[in-house]
Amino acid sequence: MKKLWVKLFLLATAVSVFLPAIAAAAKKAPFVVVSHTTKLTGIQLLWANIYNDDTILFTIITGVAIPIVGCIFGITADKFMSYTGIDLRTRELKEK
Amino acid sequence: MEWAYMIMPISGVDVFWPGLVIMGLGVGIVGGFIGMGAAWVVTPGLNILGFPMAFAIGTDMAHIAGKSLISTMRHGKFGNVDYPLGIAMLLGTIAGIECGAQVIMWFEQIGKVDLYVRILYMGFLFMMAWWIYLDRKKRKEKEVAAEEKGEKLDKLAGGIEWYKTVHRLKIPPMMHFKVANIHVSWLVPIGIGYVTGVIAGILGIGGGLVRMPALIYFVGCPTHIAVGTDLFEVMLSGLYGAVSFTLKGRTELIAVIIMLCGAAVGAQIGAVATKYYAGMGIRFIYGCCVFVAATSIAQKLIARIYDIPLLDFTSMVWILGGIGFMMLIIMRRFCQGAYKEIQLHREAKAAKRAAKK
Numbered sequence: 178m179k180k181l182w183v184k185l186f187l188l189a190t191a192v193s194v195f196l197p198a199i200a201a202a203a204k205k206a207p208f209v210v211v212s213h214t215t216k217l218t219g220i221q222l223l224w225a226n227i228y229n230d231d232t233i234l235f236t237i238i239t240g241v242a243i244p245i246v247g248c249i250f251g252i253t254a255d256k257f258m259s260y261t262g263i264d265l266r267t268r269e270l271k272e273k
Numbered sequence: 274m275e276w277a278y279m280i281m282p283i284s285g286v287d288v289f290w291p292g293l294v295i296m297g298l299g300v301g302i303v304g305g306f307i308g309m310g311a312a313w314v315v316t317p318g319l320n321i322l323g324f325p326m327a328f329a330i331g332t333d334m335a336h337i338a339g340k341s342l343i344s345t346m347r348h349g350k351f352g353n354v355d356y357p358l359g360i361a362m363l364l365g366t367i368a369g370i371e372c373g374a375q376v377i378m379w380f381e382q383i384g385k386v387d388l389y390v391r392i393l394y395m396g397f398l399f400m401m402a403w404w405i406y407l408d409r410k411k412r413k414e415k416e417v418a419a420e421e422k423g424e425k426l427d428k429l430a431g432g433i434e435w436y437k438t439v440h441r442l443k444i445p446p447m448m449h450f451k452v453a454n455i456h457v458s459w460l461v462p463i464g465i466g467y468v469t470g471v472i473a474g475i476l477g478i479g480g481g482l483v484r485m486p487a488l489i490y491f492v493g494c495p496t497h498i499a500v501g502t503d504l505f506e507v508m509l510s511g512l513y514g515a516v517s518f519t520l521k522g523r524t525e526l527i528a529v530i531i532m533l534c535g536a537a538v539g540a541q542i543g544a545v546a547t548k549y550y551a552g553m554g555i556r557f558i559y560g561c562c563v564f565v566a567a568t569s570i571a572q573k574l575i576a577r578i579y580d581i582p583l584l585d586f587t588s589m590v591w592i593l594g595g596i597g598f599m600m601l602i603i604m605r606r607f608c609q610g611a612y613k614e615i616q617l618h619r620e621a622k623a624a625k626r627a628a629k630k
Contacts, residue, residue, distance in 0.1 A: 250537035
């Protein structure tokens with residue numbers, strides 16, 4: 178029974194490795210999503226226009242914005258956490 | 274309640290934005306605690322809030338990158354992050370995620386993305402929950418065996434030790450990872466990174482769900498180090514996945530920023546809470562979360578196949594309630610542990626002052 182489970186697990190792993198190759202072999206037609214800008218205003222309209230007109234610029238802005246926003250929020254939250262008095266530098270092993 | 278709804282410019286969906294903040298807070302706590310992006314909550318959660326599945330996956334990847342950055346910053350200060358191990362796994366993960374993203378595009382093209390992704394999600398989640406149960410069962414057996422011999426089992430010992438078999442692979446070059454204290458062939462982190470990357474790309478997750486137990490059971494990392502290192506890798510692979518999905522036009526940045534508002538607070542709480550739990554405790558909570566997610570997706574799948582709308586509703590209540598419950602348990606321990614620590618710190622300060630006088 179144990180050997181059967183091991184074989185099934187290895188099969189599942191092999192499928193996860195080969196599935197991408199199968200997918201790549203299938204013919205793919207382009208599937209494009211266009212943002213509808215009729216209901217949008219202000220910064221949302223600007224953002225949607227960037228998306229519709231220039232995917233590369235849209236991707237670059239997204240890729241840069243995520244770590245910057247994460248850092249800002251993280252440092253801010255860290256600052257507030259430091260006021261609590263909890264030791265934020267060391268961790269004693271709970272098991273000991 | 275019009276103020277509570279915001280139109281998303283790219284997907285065109287009207288979304289209940291406080292739900293995004295609450296989801297960010299909840300998964301920030303749980304994800305920062307068990308070392309993952311918690312995409313198995315966020316992807317279905319975003320889908321429930323109205324995002325089409327491909328957008329839910331892409332937006333979730335972007336949110337995972339930001340939230341994991343916050344958690345990694347916190348775990349890094351605790352010494353829980355093995356950066357070389359994370360980078361080694363990343364090389365395999367990047368290749369894997371791209372392969373997985375291609376598969377998703379294929380599923381979308383044949384119109385089966387919702388169904389196939391849910392089936393695969395469910396399968397992997399049940400498998401993870403089973404591993405945790407097996408881990409606890411084997412550890413219990415070891416404790417009983419040690420008691421019978423009149424010995425005491427090492428408190429750091431786990432149940433499942435598949436990593437011992439993996440460590441026998443001696444294909445050079447061998448790599449030594451100082452923080453995790455392991456010495457393995459280069460194939461191990463890269464190979465495990467690739468497999469987890471493919472799964473992550475298909476399921477639209479950062480990979481932590483699969484990588485965290487893989488780090489513990491196949492690489493042999495201590496649990497706290499696995500949590501921190503996993504979050505570091507999730508951050509990088511999440512960013513790569515976000516860029517990949519954004520190039521395909523499937524990311525809603527505004528939703529990501531709204532979720533990060535809640536996640537910033539949650540990730541801090543979750544990461545600090547790991548101080549107050551032993552390794553097996555963290556694994557147990559991980560197992561519970563994964564089981565809740567698996568049963569929720571099972572309900573949704575049955576609802577779709579047999580056309581039972583009630584199960585759609587109960588699956589949403591189940592996952593939000595279940596994760597909410599886990600979040601409360603973690604927060605409770607965080608508050609208890611933090612209160613105790615602050616009290617001890619104050620007593621130590623007072624004793625020092627008294628000694629000086």
